Amino acid sequence: MAWLVVRLAISVSLLYAASAVFEDQVGKFDWRQQFIGKVRFALFDTHSQASKKLLVATDKNVFASLNSRTGDLFWRHVDKTGPEGHIDALLMYGQDAVVVVGNGRLLRSWETTVGGLKWETVLDTGSFQAAALVGVQDLVKYVAVLKKSAISLHDLSSGSQIWGENLPDSDSVQYQTIYSGENGLVFVLGIVPNSHIVIVEYKIEDGEIMNKKSVEAAWMSSLESSCAVVSSGILLCVDQITQSLYTLPLQSAEQTEMRQIHLQMLDLEVASGFRPVLTSTQPNPAQPPLSEFFLQLSPDHHILLQFKDGLIALLRDFSPSYLAAFATSGERTVAAVMSPKNDTACSINLFSADTGRKHLDTTIIYHMDPNGGKPNRLYVHAFLKKDDSVGYRVMVQTEDLTLTFLQQPGRVVWMREEALADVVTMEMVDLPFTGTQAELEGEFGKKAAIQDGLLPMVLKRLSSQFILLQAWLAHLWKLFYDARKPRSSVKHEVTIDILSRDEFNLQKMMLMVTASGKLFGIDSKSGTILWKQYLENIQPNSVFKLIVQRTTAHFPHPPQCTLLIKNKDTGLGSLYVFNPIFGKKSQISVPTLPRPVLQTLLLPVIDQDYAKVLLLIDDQYKVTAFPSTKNVLQQLQDTASSIFFYLVDSSQGKLSGFRLRKDLSTELIWEVVIPTEVQKIVAVKGKRANEHVHSQGRVMGDRSVLYKYLNPNLLAVITESTDTHQERSFVGIFLIDGVTGRIVHEAVQRKARGPVHFVHSENWVVYVYWNSKFRRNEFSVLELFEGAELYNSTVFSSLDRPHAPQVLQQSYIFPAPINTLEATLTEKGITSRHLLVGLPSGNILSLPKMFLDPRRPELVSEQSREENLIPYAPEMPIREEWFINYNQTVSRVRGIYTAPSGLESTCLVVAYGLDIYQTRVFPSKQFDVLKDDYDYILISSVLFGLFFATMISKRLAEVKLLNRAWR
Amino acid sequence: MATIRVLSLILSVLSSITLLWTQSGECNNGRRSEDAVDTDFSGFSVPLEHSFEVDDVPRFHLRGVLQFRGGRELGVYLSQNLLSEKDRITLKDVAAVDGLYRIRVPRVSLQVDRQTERQSEGYLTTFVRACSLVESHLSDVITLHTDVSGCVVGISIVTIPGSCRGIEVEDEVDLEVFNTTISVMAPVTAPVPETAPYIERMEQEMEKKGKNPQEQKSFFAKYWYLILGGAVFLMATSSAQTPPGGVREQS
DSSP states (O other), X not given: OHHHHHHHHXXXXXXXXXXXXXXXXXXXXXXXXXXXXXXXXXXXXXXXXXXXXXXXXXXXXXXXXXXXXXXXXXXXXXXXXXXXXXXXXXXXXXXXXXXXXXXXXXEEEEETTTTEEEEEEEOOSSOEEEEEEEEETTEEEEEEEEESSEEEEEETTTOOEEEEEEOTTTTTOEEEEEEEOSSSEEXXXXXXXTTEEEEEEEETTTOOEEEEEEEEOTTXXXXXXXXXXXXXXXXXXXXXXXXXXXEEESSXXXXXXXXXXXXXXXXXXXXXXXXXXXXXXXSSTTSOOOSEEEEEEETXXXXXXXXXXXXXXXXXXXXXXXXXXXXXETTEEEEEEEEEOSSSEEEEEEEEXXXXXXXXXXXXXXXXXXTSOOEEEEEEEEEEOTTSOEEEEEEEEXXXXXXXXXXXXXXXXXXXXXXXXXXXEEEEEEOOOOHHHHHHHHHTOHHHHHHSOHHHHHHHHHHHHHHHHHHHHXXXXXXXXXXXXXXXXXXXXXXXXXXXXXXXXXXXXXXXXXTTSEEEEEETTTOOEEEEEEOSXXXXXXXXXXXXXXXXXXXXXXXXXXXXXXXXXXXXXXXXXXXXXXXXXXXXXXXXXXXXXXXXXXXXXXXXXXXXXXXXEETTSOEEXXXXXXXXXXXXXXXXXXXXXXXXXXXXXXXXXXXXXXXXXXXXXXXXXXXXXXXXXXXXXXXXXXXXXXXXXXXXXXXXXXXXXXXXXXXXXXXEESOXXXXXXXXXXXXXXXXXXXXXEEEEEETEEEEEEEEEETTEEEEEEEETTTTEEEEEEEEEEEESSOSOSSOOOGGGOOSOOEEEEEEEEESSOOSXXXXXXXXXXXXXXXXXXXXXXXXXXXXXXXXXXXXXXXXXXXXXXXXXXXXXXXXXXXXXXXXXXXXXOOTTOOEEEEEEOSXXXXXXXXXXXXXXXXXXXXXXXXXXXOOTTOOHHXXXXXXXXXXXXXXXHHHHHHHXXXXXXXX | OHHHHHHHHHHHHTOOOOEEXXXXXXXXXXXXXXXXXXXXXXXXXXXXXXXXXXXXXXXXXXXXXXXXXXXXXXXXXXXXXXXXXHHHHHHHHHHXXXXXXXXXXXXXXXXXXXXXXXXXXXXXXXXXXXXXXXXXXXXXXXXXXXXXXXXXXXXXEEESSOOOOOOOOOHHHHTSSOEEEEEEEOOEEOOOOOHHXXXXXXXXXXXXXXXXXXXXXXXXXXXXXXXXXXXHHHHHHHHHHOOTTSXXXXX
């Protein structure tokens, strides 16, 4: 009995878990891709020949290890965002990687095989300048960290500080670099811009200042950008104005002036306006750098030079050459140089560093993506082959943040699209029909019907039916053929050509716009990148808005998307029109936008080619229509008086409404001003245009109906108080009709502050804020109802809705911070809604909207039970099984996108941040789909059994009747 | 007919309807409202202007005067003029072309003690379709919305009924006097999670449970006889047959 009770308890608890994903469903319809961001430091593990590790540190404050054979992540550490987690330096020695984090706040050592933290030291305050490994007698033992006014030396194995010294005259001298050679000294180089260089020598053992000198260098403004250390402690600097190199032995006491070597003597010249760059290499920190170095004279001109006995010798001139890099394997150092081959390809060659001689058969051809950016970083991994020759692989990073790993003779080993680590906005577009489906569609096109007579139509019909039959047979054959093969080998590649809409429209094209200006078309089922397009000359602070103007539903017209790219500072925008399925730029002429764009408006008005009309409003309130054909302009003139739009000026706290005039000018019709002294507008959201609401009201316990206030023009405006004192701060919520400017509801959440995340849908608004009094996150839900009677049930007009809605509101405690909030969306809106909450932990919580219902009663009554209302509880539960992404956490989730599928029960979800995660959710379970483990055999055997049973019994009955008749 | 007209004339001068603040205490924070009581409030007034033009270019002129009374019982009164013969004709013309009837008020603060620092730049405007105003016989509802500090942030106007059905209206009688309901709406305070009543309710339930001694018993105390019976049964069966795989799990 006890067993039974326990089992019962377990099965009851399992009933709850049933809403989550089953183990065998993992990865079936969901996928995750992890990214790292733009690589700032990349180091190959040269510790052992067989090592596959590639350590990278990125601008997204990510420190990771990549598998250099596959490009997959071995491990990844995501630090805090912003300057606190900024990775300042990455040094590697043997199995250890030393990282300086947060502008010199922390010094960490990582074990590179598994990514475990070995030690961490908190450094003294002061802004970080440089870090270097310090070796003593061929052994690297220490790491030196240079701050603005101090230097400290730490033990490499434990992190403990050996010594720390304040730098002399640190208020006037800018110390910028550290150098350590073989002789037990650490040199700290500082500069007084346009005056002199300061060199301080420290003894490694105890930090004693051995020597301090200053050298005249009136032409120099920065050490870091113009100098390098070559050979055994020779400081080498380059100046573009005098077109010369300067050398200075760091250690010599007698030389107090830099020696000038004119570049002219080497027959070289720096391109005008280009800042020359010196690149040296120090393969082993315990030994002095090599005497060879690269000098870059123009963007496509590198020179390999050698410093020997006080003289500079030219080893090889690489012109043209885009990129050059050193790499060391064992005792041999090589230089890889990328030079242009033709318009679409570059060749990378290997040269021995000490002579400049070209290695034979070492060419790698790098094919540049015509839709991508130019290469801008080159990382070389050199290794010794069995015959003692040097082999190499390269990793190329391009402007559009693509990492390509190549090996000879140009085979792409792997590729990573790191632009996807920063997705700004996205859309999902239906895939087109297959050719046969399109054929059928085309048959009933109106043009065809007019042209052809009766007989051709019949023939056409028959032929298309025949094509369908053919396609079906081919499909059957393929099924049969695939079924015979083992499951693992049936792995079809997804390509753009075979892509077509599936039965339930579950597979869609994901359009992703990234901050770097690269567009991606991704198959939502597998996550394969089907096309990519890099838009050049995108300002880093641009804002993007992606608009789907024509869906795939209008065959033979191709689908059309428009991307509005707007410069945040100037407000000037430009349009990029493309086909979302193939990523090709459309040939349609695009209006030029000479004035800053304030607002865009996608109208339901369509032109003769079924493209929705986009209105762009500039800062003089003039409207540009796109497309602007005669047909469109005529339609706009006819409907102008019913086209309204709103503008928000948060700097003045002003919301204003405009109406379109027949001549495409506008008139101001309403104005609401929220004084900026008290509160500022932080966000304005309308409802999604593709949202459907199935039921107009809610059936109450007493069988009456409470009608929803479904105003499609309603705007939710969120404000935050300017006073941030915890007792006086507040969050304001205004619900404003976007057509009439009527404030439908106005509420104040006291002792609250942002950041506010909110969702506005159907007849409700859900928002999350921080309660500054109780120090917790709280959810609040507002629902609007018209009451027991509907004012005008056939059509909604903002101009004719005189009664204010009833507003119900309730708040709840949410026991976790929140990153982002979105609501599920389904085809017809029958399925109950869930809220998708992106948590900082990377989980995505699917919270039933049922829990956020302002009608949840304090006390349970018969009527509330009838209505299925959950009794009010102040705390919102978080159940583990509500996490839709189980252990596939999405780092730094920034946005969630939801799209309806062809199945009413199913909503497609994409969460993006540092990672991208795609899945499906079923808010009301899969009520319109048979389960995966549905017992087809049982049901069909029962059916057949019954069928035969009736046949037999019928026969028996007949026999019996006959027998009786004979009697 | 004439008598009605005279009556309406008399009434029109006083046609003002007052509504009180929906939440007088909430709008101002406590300290300020007490100050307001202490200060000598005489109230103040702002103009309410309207515009209705056939060419749809707004030209505002005075419709009436909004009078505010400060203090705890902050109220608003609207005294407005009659529509002149010319205005009536214009309004009907505007209604015929489906033009707009706009109103505006200057941006003011309703806080009496803040009158000195009140900024008067800018207006708050809104509109209603002229035909619906005509068809509703000039009966409209005007609402002024204020923010937490008592500054007017928005104005809205609706007519009751709000639809345009193209009904003929006799201008003589119906388009002379505004039948206006005016109110001031301050933001409502949004509720916070109600923990205290919930805890109270939970405690009550606990008490209720506590009264029932049957519920208080532990699991073993309640079901000892079943467990004992089960154990005896298990022992009896295992000793009787001793199956090869030990005691089989019952499902």
